[in-house]
Amino acid sequence: MTWLITGGAGFIGAHVVRAMLDVGEQVVVYDDLSTGDPNRVPEGVPFVKGSTLDRDALDGTLVEFGIDGVVHLAAKKQVAESVARPLHYYRENVHGLQNLLEAVTAAGTRRFLFSSSAAVYGLPDVDLVSEDTPCVPINPYGETKLVGEWMVRAAGAAHGMATASLRYFNVAGAAGPQLADTGVFNLIPMVFEKLTEGRAPVIFGDDYATSDGTCVRDFIHVEDLASAHVTVARALGERGDGTDLTVNIGLGEGVSVREMISLIGEVTGYGPAAEPTVSARRPGDPARVVASADRMREELGWTARYDVREMVASAWEGWCLHHPEARR
Ligand SMILES: NC(=O)c1ccc[n+]([C@@H]2O[C@H](COP(=O)([O-])OP(=O)(O)OC[C@H]3O[C@@H](n4cnc5c(N)ncnc54)[C@H](O)[C@@H]3O)[C@@H](O)[C@H]2O)c1
Incomplete structure (x- = not known):
């Protein structure tokens, strides 16, 4: 076809x-x-x-x-x-x-x-x-x-x-650095940008009714x-x-903003420099949005191959291609 x-x-x-x-x-x-x-x-x-x-x-x-x-x-x-x-x-x-x-x-x-x-x-x-x-x-x-x-x-x-x-x-992620998302519109590139600038990543609200108080998303x-x-x-x-x-x-797995920032710190080598600051909630951010992936899995037989660490690692390679100063 x-x-x-x-x-x-x-x-x-x-x-x-x-x-x-x-x-x-x-x-x-x-x-x-x-x-x-x-x-x-x-x-x-x-x-x-x-x-x-x-x-x-x-x-x-x-x-x-x-x-x-x-x-x-x-x-x-x-x-x-x-x-x-x-x-x-x-x-x-x-x-x-x-x-x-x-x-x-x-x-x-x-x-x-x-x-x-x-x-x-x-x-x-x-x-x-x-x-x-x-x-x-x-x-x-x-x-x-x-x-x-x-x-x-x-x-x-x-x-x-x-x-x-x-x-x-x-x-999130990319099949190769040259195919990575170049926009800074969601959590992972926003954290990369802060780290590259030598500033702390920001958590918008840590008083949600979730396990660590930060919003939970499905990547x-x-x-x-x-x-x-x-x-x-x-x-x-x-x-x-x-x-x-x-x-x-979706993967059908929730990852909190705090967990994601910590993982980004590990994967990028920024470690403790990725310790976030907390500011007020942003209007319109739901506490938790995690997919039920059952229909794709059970009715269509599709399964995801990559985990969140692989998403961050491949997104980071793409980020470094465009921001070579970011790599440690
Ligand atoms: N990136 C995400 O996390 C995400 C999440 C949910 C849904 N989506 C949807 O996935 C689709 C692709 O998103 P993306 O992240 O690749 O964005 P992108 O901006 O990288 O890709 C959009 C592409 O569409 C082209 N385009 C835009 N308006 C057009 C028009 N009127 N006529 C012809 N071409 C046009 C752009 O030049 C661009 O190449 C979009 O429909 C978006 O709403 C994206």
Whole structure:
């Protein structure tokens, strides 16, 4: 099959492209390079520079390459920016998706995988978040992902297209330093940045109702996330037209912020220099968000290979490539 990978020049997309190639699929990357890097696209893979807002370019690409399925990763992903610029997020993430769905349903594309997020759950008050936990997003980014899931499901049902929404938890690590995430938008790179600057990492609130008082999150290695796309794509193929799947992609293991900072201190060699300071809670941070990974494991037979230490180690290699002064 030939897959269109939107956002394939991005951090996660680059790993999905490689995972699909590894199992013998053909791929075409479609990306506007707003946050992506063309050097992440492997040699020999066709690359189209275009936006999901450009319907003509989408139509042309689907026909030119005879696209059978789409993995749609292209989106804006920063929660704080989505609060400041909500309409930009609705335009890119929702209108862009609408364009793409109109194009693929007109072209008769049979499979569609959508990058969703644990942000759809908002502030879940459960030990393990299952796919049936109510979705109550608390910021425009999470809203665009939930609306996106609805659009994908409705379009699939109406046009007999097999669809899936993959709700990623906290994505970390890299398949190699050159494929690492270069943004500083979540805990691991934020701690790397502080250590590189010779400053203490910060914990936002240590009075949550968790084992050590700090927030608990579920991290997943980006290579495992990429392999989950292959598993889901296969499942759609086996189950056929009209299938719709919603799956959490996480390890199903909680790691507290304090535990993560301590592990980063060990892995990077910063040790006691990584001793954090504690400041006030940030509004909108849930105490605990940990996936139930049962559906992926039990119904689709997927298992993650990498643990949290491997995520930190590979993310650190990538960080050091871009910040050589960081290495001790
Ligand atoms: N990184 C995470 O922890 C995480 C967690 C949950 C969900 N997600 C989702 O995964 C997807 C990929 O995230 P990422 O971390 O790789 O981000 P990224 O910014 O590295 O990748 C996004 C890619 O999409 C491209 N893009 C953005 N808007 C576009 C548009 N309108 N048209 C064409 N291309 C466009 C960018 O240039 C970039 O290459 C996103 O949909 C994001 O919301 C990411």
